[in-house]
Amino acid sequence: MLAGDYNVIPTELDVYKPENWLDDSLFRPEVRAAFxxxxxxxxxxxxxxxxxxxxxxxxxxxxxxxxTAERGAAH
Numbered sequence: 001m002l003a004g005d006y007n008v009i010p011t012e013l014d015v016y017k018p019e020n021w022l023d024d025s026l027f028r029p030e031v032r033a034a035f036x037x038x039x040x041x042x043x044x045x046x047x048x049x050x051x052x053x054x055x056x057x058x059x060x061x062x063x064x065x066x067x068t069a070e071r072g073a074a075h
Contacts, residue, residue: 002043008035010045014058026059 009027012018021027039045047056 002038006035008032009059010035011048013053013055016057 007026008031009015009018009021009024010032015021015027018027025031047058
């Protein structure tokens with residue numbers, strides 16, 4: 001098992017408003033490609049295995065208060 005904070009937003013399903021992250025290093029194509037290379041080695045992204053198409057946010061920018069802002073918008 002590999003566990004930890006990989007500092008990557010693997011897919012658009014993993015972050016609220018992905019368009020806001022296009023130029024951020026966490027969402028850069030080369031960073032996302034490196035994460036996919038880990039998966040290609042045989043590792044499994046457990047969340048995406050169980051919920052392949054569900055929008056489940058796995059990344060929140062707490063310094064921008066994104067969690068509170070999105071949760072407030074949803075209620």
